[in-house]
Amino acid sequence: MDLSYGEEYEEFRREVQAFLAESWPPRGDEAQLPQNEQIDRFRERGVEAGYLSRSIPRKYGGSEQEADSSKAAVIGEEFRRAGAPMDLLGGGVSLLVPTLLERGEEWQKEKFIKPTIRGHIRWCQGYSEPGSGSDLASLQTKGELVGDEWLINGQKIWTTGAQFADYCFCLVRTEPEQPKHAGISYLLIDMHQPGVEVRPLKQMTGNSGFNEVFFTDARTPRDWIVGKRGEGWLVSRTTLKHERSGLINVGQATSQLPALVDLARRSTRNGRPAIEDPEIRQKLAEVEGFMLANEYSLRYRATKDIKGQDPGRIQLMAKLIRSDIGQEVAKLGMELIGDDGLLAGGAASEMGRPDGPQDNGAWVTTYMGSLAGAIAAGSSNIQRNIIGERGLGLPRDAAAQRGK
Numbered sequence: 001m002d003l004s005y006g007e008e009y010e011e012f013r014r015e016v017q018a019f020l021a022e023s024w025p026p027r028g029d030e031a032q033l034p035q036n037e038q039i040d041r042f043r044e045r046g047v048e049a050g051y052l053s054r055s056i057p058r059k060y061g062g063s064e065q066e067a068d069s070s071k072a073a074v075i076g077e078e079f080r081r082a083g084a085p086m087d088l089l090g091g092g093v094s095l096l097v098p099t100l101l102e103r104g105e106e107w108q109k110e111k112f113i114k115p116t117i118r119g120h121i122r123w124c125q126g127y128s129e130p131g132s133g134s135d136l137a138s139l140q141t142k143g144e145l146v147g148d149e150w151l152i153n154g155q156k157i158w159t160t161g162a163q164f165a166d167y168c169f170c171l172v173r174t175e176p177e178q179p180k181h182a183g184i185s186y187l188l189i190d191m192h193q194p195g196v197e198v199r200p201l202k203q204m205t206g207n208s209g210f211n212e213v214f215f216t217d218a219r220t221p222r223d224w225i226v227g228k229r230g231e232g233w234l235v236s237r238t239t240l241k242h243e244r245s246g247l248i249n250v251g252q253a254t255s256q257l258p259a260l261v262d263l264a265r266r267s268t269r270n271g272r273p274a275i276e277d278p279e280i281r282q283k284l285a286e287v288e289g290f291m292l293a294n295e296y297s298l299r300y301r302a303t304k305d306i307k308g309q310d311p312g313r314i315q316l317m318a319k320l321i322r323s324d325i326g327q328e329v330a331k332l333g334m335e336l337i338g339d340d341g342l343l344a345g346g347a348a349s350e351m352g353r354p355d356g357p358q359d360n361g362a363w364v365t366t367y368m369g370s371l372a373g374a375i376a377a378g379s380s381n382i383q384r385n386i387i388g389e390r391g392l393g394l395p396r397d398a399a400a401q402r403g404k
């Protein structure tokens with residue numbers, strides 16, 4: 001398989017390199033500005049040049065470029081090489097913005113998209129509840145229309161970044177008498193109000209990436225709804241489609257491999273470098289094969305997307321494969337660092353371990369993160385159900401058939 005980009009794209013690469021050589025890192029007076037301002041100005045230029053926010057229309061602050069996965073890959077490679085800021089990640093950009101573009105009112109697009117892609121406002125995703133995760137449509141948080149406002153009562157959980165968010169895109173039950181999928185609406189809610197309480201949850205990594213969010217008579221204006229009343233399930237499917245594809249980045253499919261090989265060179269097994277151990281070599285080769293196969297599949301999928309063709313089952317498999325690979329990489333990393341995997345970050349250095357605790361601490365964090373990766377945005381079991389039902393035509397989950 002020939003995966004080279006071809007001369008047209010190499011020419012484009014030189015253009016991107018020239019832009020970066022001029023624009024990043026900032027020089028002169030600009031280098032004295034606070035870092036967030038430097039990044040802001042750089043992003044403005046990146047949009048102007050057509051390299052950032054490529055899928056977003058100009059009138060909402062994007063650069064409105066034609067979809068071209070090879071160009072996007074070249075930009076990604078060159079920006080990463082230069083250490084330049086890329087498009088922001090996170091729920092606001094990757095989930096809400098595409099949803100607004102597809103289903104939002106004009107005023108919603110004008111008000112929210114530009115500040116979101118520039119990072120001036122931050123969002124959290126209020127979907128999961130204590131009793132509603134995989135079975136999301138059973139959610140109970142209530143939204144009642146009182147005069148010109150929605151009154152919201154209930155609890156969300158696992159809400160990433162809620163403690164820093166300005167707004168929440170949230171699923172609430174607005175038609176309790178309707179069957180569960182039909183009774184949900186998609187509301188936008190201001191997080192800075194008395195009716196919203198955010199309680200961070202402590203994770204096993206020691207961090208608090210996500211939160212519980214309590215709504216007690218929280219309010220949002222009547223027209224801060226995306227899509228029609230009772231059609232929030234449909235709207236949320238748009239978001240999830242983007243969330244799943246947002247987790248897929250062709251260029252990153254093999255990006256963890258060099259670190260793993262490097263770790264195998266520095267670690268020892270039976271008194272010799274682990275990289276010389278046949279069992280470790282075998283495992284590295286398996287992981288590399290898995291990563292490369294995934295990269296080719298993602299390129300195939302991206303090409304189909306651009307041509308407007310159905311990528312088929314690969315679409316359904318991508319999230320599961322990515323989280324499986326993440327786990328294989330993390331498990332091999334843990335095996336290589338051996339007993340140091342039992343030590344938290346700084347502890348290994350305090351004990352005078354030769355290979356550096358940051359490295360080992362990072363592998364422990366990678367391992368814990370890989371467990372979360374198999375749950376976030378739809379657990380691996382649910383992904384398998386989707387592949388079975390939609391990809392292979394197997395009978396539907398019994399509970400789903402009963403409409404529960």
Ligand SMILES: Cc1cc2nc3c(=O)[nH]c(=O)nc-3n(C[C@H](O)[C@H](O)[C@H](O)COP(=O)(O)OP(=O)(O)OC[C@H]3O[C@@H](n4cnc5c(N)ncnc54)[C@H](O)[C@@H]3O)c2cc1C
Binds near residue numbers: 133135161378
């Ligand atoms: C890192 C991370 C970030 C997150 N961020 C957010 C966020 O910002 N906003 C938000 O709303 N949510 C967020 N979540 C929550 C996430 O969406 C849910 O954890 C996920 O949907 C699973 O729901 P649950 O935790 O309630 O598990 P459950 O649904 O209770 O599942 C428990 C187990 O049962 C299995 N299972 C459940 N149903 C089936 C079935 N029908 N068939 C086979 N197996 C089944 C699951 O695979 C899982 O192994 C985040 C989660 C993680 C890990």
